[in-house]
Amino acid sequence: MGMILLRYGEIALKGRNRVQFVRRLRRNIRACLKAYNLEGTVQSVGQRIYVYTEQVQDALEPLSRVFGLVSLSPVSEVARDIDAIVEECVRQAREAGVGPGVSYRVRARRADKTFPHTSPEIGRLAGEAIWREVGGEVDLSKEADVTLGVEVRREAAFVYGHVVAAPGGLPVGVEGRVVALISGGIDSPVAAWLMMKRGCGIIPVHFSANESETQKALDNIEALGRYSYGWNLRPTILDHHEAVGPTLEKLRMLGEERWNCIFCKRALLLKACEIASDFQAHAVVMGDSLGQVASQTLPNIEVISYNMPKPILRPLIGFDKTEVVALARRIGTFDISTRSESSCPFLPAHPITRASVEKLIEIARRLDEMELHDA
Amino acid sequence: MGMILLRYGEIALKGRNRVQFVRRLRRNIRACLKAYNLEGTVQSVGQRIYVYTEQVQDALEPLSRVFGLVSLSPVSEVARDIDAIVEECVRQAREAGVGPGVSYRVRARRADKTFPHTSPEIGRLAGEAIWREVGGEVDLSKEADVTLGVEVRREAAFVYGHVVAAPGGLPVGVEGRVVALISGGIDSPVAAWLMMKRGCGIIPVHFSANESETQKALDNIEALGRYSYGWNLRPTILDHHEAVGPTLEKLRMLGEERWNCIFCKRALLLKACEIASDFQAHAVVMGDSLGQVASQTLPNIEVISYNMPKPILRPLIGFDKTEVVALARRIGTFDISTRSESSCPFLPAHPITRASVEKLIEIARRLDEMELHDA
Numbered sequence: 029m030g031m032i033l034l035r036y037g038e039i040a041l042k043g044r045n046r047v048q049f050v051r052r053l054r055r056n057i058r059a060c061l062k063a064y065n066l067e068g069t070v071q072s073v074g075q076r077i078y079v080y081t082e083q084v085q086d087a088l089e090p091l092s093r094v095f096g097l098v099s100l101s102p103v104s105e106v107a108r109d110i111d112a113i114v115e116e117c118v119r120q121a122r123e124a125g126v127g128p129g130v131s132y133r134v135r136a137r138r139a140d141k142t143f144p145h146t147s148p149e150i151g152r153l154a155g156e157a158i159w160r161e162v163g164g165e166v167d168l169s170k171e172a173d174v175t176l177g178v179e180v181r182r183e184a185a186f187v188y189g190h191v192v193a194a195p196g197g198l199p200v201g202v203e204g205r206v207v208a209l210i211s212g213g214i215d216s217p218v219a220a221w222l223m224m225k226r227g228c229g230i231i232p233v234h235f236s237a238n239e240s241e242t243q244k245a246l247d248n249i250e251a252l253g254r255y256s257y258g259w260n261l262r263p264t265i266l267d268h269h270e271a272v273g274p275t276l277e278k279l280r281m282l283g284e285e286r287w288n289c290i291f292c293k294r295a296l297l298l299k300a301c302e303i304a305s306d307f308q309a310h311a312v313v314m315g316d317s318l319g320q321v322a323s324q325t326l327p328n329i330e331v332i333s334y335n336m337p338k339p340i341l342r343p344l345i346g347f348d349k350t351e352v353v354a355l356a357r358r359i360g361t362f363d364i365s366t367r368s369e370s371s372c373p374f375l376p377a378h379p380i381t382r383a384s385v386e387k388l389i390e391i392a393r394r395l396d397e398m399e400l401h402d403a
Numbered sequence: 404m405g406m407i408l409l410r411y412g413e414i415a416l417k418g419r420n421r422v423q424f425v426r427r428l429r430r431n432i433r434a435c436l437k438a439y440n441l442e443g444t445v446q447s448v449g450q451r452i453y454v455y456t457e458q459v460q461d462a463l464e465p466l467s468r469v470f471g472l473v474s475l476s477p478v479s480e481v482a483r484d485i486d487a488i489v490e491e492c493v494r495q496a497r498e499a500g501v502g503p504g505v506s507y508r509v510r511a512r513r514a515d516k517t518f519p520h521t522s523p524e525i526g527r528l529a530g531e532a533i534w535r536e537v538g539g540e541v542d543l544s545k546e547a548d549v550t551l552g553v554e555v556r557r558e559a560a561f562v563y564g565h566v567v568a569a570p571g572g573l574p575v576g577v578e579g580r581v582v583a584l585i586s587g588g589i590d591s592p593v594a595a596w597l598m599m600k601r602g603c604g605i606i607p608v609h610f611s612a613n614e615s616e617t618q619k620a621l622d623n624i625e626a627l628g629r630y631s632y633g634w635n636l637r638p639t640i641l642d643h644h645e646a647v648g649p650t651l652e653k654l655r656m657l658g659e660e661r662w663n664c665i666f667c668k669r670a671l672l673l674k675a676c677e678i679a680s681d682f683q684a685h686a687v688v689m690g691d692s693l694g695q696v697a698s699q700t701l702p703n704i705e706v707i708s709y710n711m712p713k714p715i716l717r718p719l720i721g722f723d724k725t726e727v728v729a730l731a732r733r734i735g736t737f738d739i740s741t742r743s744e745s746s747c748p749f750l751p752a753h754p755i756t757r758a759s760v761e762k763l764i765e766i767a768r769r770l771d772e773m774e775l776h777d778a
Contacts, residue, residue, distance in 0.1 A: 342717075
């Protein structure tokens with residue numbers, strides 16, 4: 029039976045929430061294994077989690093996408109015997125490529141203090157054996173090319189020579205639910221991903237304007253699913269025209285097309301807030317950054333947010349486009365979002381960039397009057 | 404006269420806003436030079452900015468903190484002559500440490516197409532000369548240890564061998580104003596910095612509860628000032644007790660101390676929104692992340708945001724603590740924020756973590772009734 033050591037960071041500090049957080053993390057890890065048809069058992073030991081599985085290599089990549097984990101290592105279990113530990117260190121150092129020009133260090137941790145060798149002694153003995161039998165240069169700093177780890181526990185000793193990075197954050201689900209507007213574009217999936225990273229269960233909402241954009245949105249949501257183990261991403265698809273068409277038509281009749289984007293975004297957000305209420309979600313997430321397009325100005329953000337019944341979270345508000353693109357590539361949504369582009373048919377030639385709440389209220393009043401007239 | 408080449412990224416794409424953005428960028432660059440008593444002139448040439456100064460080395464570090472710039476390079480001006488260009492490339496390659504085991508590449512750009520050698524030719528001739536006279540290994544990829552640059556313009560040719568990174572973003576001031584709550588802690592200065600990076604002029608507001616925290620807040624604001632050239636950070640300091648004391652006293656009388664943090668944050672934000680209105684700012688920025696402390700839950704964020712007259716921007720909402728700390732170190736606020744710690748005397752033993760808007764409204768009503776009773 030193979031074994032993987034999984035490390036969590038921030039959630040170790042969570043005080044009395046710790047137990048609940050780690051339970052959710054184990055549950056999400058199990059959901060991840062299940063999604064890939066991997067057999068395995070998941071167990072907490074001290075401040076670590078261990079996965080026991082016959083399919084260590086297949087499990088590493090999926091597990092490296094579980095939020096709450098900071099890193100993982102395939103480990104070898106050996107007897108609680110200094111010779112066995114040293115021998116395994118030498119074997120793993122060789123496997124990891126230690127040799128002339130490749131530096132290494134050994135970090136030992138004696139969780140069981142009854143073991144007759146202290147942590148520094150274990151590190152020294154293993155380090156010397158590697159130097160004698162494999163070569164390489166000792167480098168006790170973080171800069172070492174290869175870091176070997178030894179953990180001595182009551183039941184056995186563990187040795188690892190390879191650390192896989194994981195995304196950090198908090199286990200999906202521990203922080204409750206948010207509605208996330210997801211389009212076919214680059215920004216909104218990244219915004220949703222950042223909230224997943226902070227432990228949110230995402231309720232994706234897409235307003236469908238045409239087939240290709242909707243397919244991109246669905247593919248984006250599927251890509252996000254590869255980070256959402258333990259929380260099922262069930263998209264709600266609504267008709268874009270139904271949500272905003274009548275308002276845009278009236279804005280045209282009033283000669284206020286410059287306000288199209290403002291009223292459109294407000295209509296979508298209001299609907300998303302409604303859905304949030306229905307699903308006991310506490311906020312709506314969107315991909316707004318500041319100043320990336322003409323309509324993403326501070327005055328417009330103020331007017332779009334005005335009187336919204338739920339908080340609007342904008343995790344990308346401080347990001348440069350290059351930073352959003354880098355994250356989208358990492359998540360795997362960039363290629364989906366950029367495979368085609370369809371521009372909005374209602375985008376005015378000169379969208380308003382300096383909206384004001386006073387003007388918003390005035391236009392909204394005129395729209396209401398038209399409605400009364402219609403009736 | 405020495406010369407520095409400054410490159411801007413995102414703002415080059417800004418369409419019709421470009422002229423205004425670049426003008427603001429030049430103004431901020433001038434303000435930066437002035438802040439360090441550096442003489443220099445600032446000039447746009449094509450999609451680049453040049454700074455002419457006798458104090459190139461002194462100017463590099465301050466200029467590397469101007470938002471809107473992505474990188475800078477000290478450049479040597481040489482005659483528009485292929486031999487002069489090649490000779491200068493060899494000199495700079497030597498200076499940059501090219502030699503055995505150090506790889507290099509030459510990137511040439513012929514802005515003036517009347518120059519008799521094409522860009523690839525210039526690169527090849529300079530590369531060969533370096534190889535002959537200095538040694539080293541050619542590596543045409545981004546991974547090269549040293550990248551030498553050549554720009555041939557109408558008036559002269561420029562050669563550079565050293566690129567200093569700058570923070571990207573947009574020039575401070577182009578996106579308008581926001582009020583930023585600044586405490587003595589780690590998060591709020593980083594949140595403000597991210598909004599400065601996106602072109603905001605920051606109006607810092609601090610609620611003073613004790614001297615040492617206020618000194619930390621002022622030092623944080625001073626540190627932020629090193630990124631805010633062209634925009635004067637004038638802190639508004641208000642009395643914390645005056646803003647929230649009476650409400651906390653009443654909560655105690657009602658036996659609702661668990662709601663202290665909620666009502667405190669709401670009082671500070673409401674005051675900040677007022678200041679935003681006074682200063683024509685469009686939003687209030689705060690350092691909230693999700694789930695970092697017991698009170699930063701989604702339900703609490705919903706209740707704290709409820710009915711706020713301005714949008715509350717939370718640029719750190721999707722950040723891990725480790726990411727915030729890394730940014731704080733880079734900005735230079737981490738050592739200030741951590742030099743002492745004073746905990747809030749009104750922090751209840753069990754702050755509420757699952758606030759609801761209904762309960763908020765109920766408690767607010769009871770607080771109002773007490774007020775009527777007082778009168």
